[in-house]
Amino acid sequence: MRHSSSRTDSPLLRIMWGNAFLLSLIYLFLGLGVEIALRYFPFPFLQRLSLSLDSLPARALELTGAMAPLRAAYFSGRISEAGVRVVFGITTMVVIFLLAMVVGTLMGGVRTLLARRAYRQGGRGP
Numbered sequence: 001m002r003h004s005s006s007r008t009d010s011p012l013l014r015i016m017w018g019n020a021f022l023l024s025l026i027y028l029f030l031g032l033g034v035e036i037a038l039r040y041f042p043f044p045f046l047q048r049l050s051l052s053l054d055s056l057p058a059r060a061l062e063l064t065g066a067m068a069p070l071r072a073a074y075f076s077g078r079i080s081e082a083g084v085r086v087v088f089g090i091t092t093m094v095v096i097f098l099l100a101m102v103v104g105t106l107m108g109g110v111r112t113l114l115a116r117r118a119y120r121q122g123g124r125g126p
Helices: 011-040 044-064 067-075 081-122
Strands: none
Touching: 011 044, 011 081, 044 067, 044 081, 067 081
8 A cells, every 4th residue: 555645756856866866877897897997998088088987086085084094005015906995986976976966956946946837827837
């Protein structure tokens, strides 16, 4: 038996979570593919692509103040390159989820405003 739906059970929220998850997976597999290819074929193009993929989490960590401690830990040997990759991967997933939630919320708000305006003007919704 299903209880009445709540705001957390909205279709928009499910779509936002689904999109965020899909984007995270695409980014993760693209990064993994580039890193594997870079190990076997160290072409300049792949090196630039790897740096481009790393710029998103690096900037996010820089904005939160976490990049300096991570850099210090890496150069002092307290964290390995694989550890840095894990931190970057988690950071990227968090950024993608936050962006998906913000964009989805804004678009849901715009849709609600447009639906209210249409209702007031003639009773017809989108």
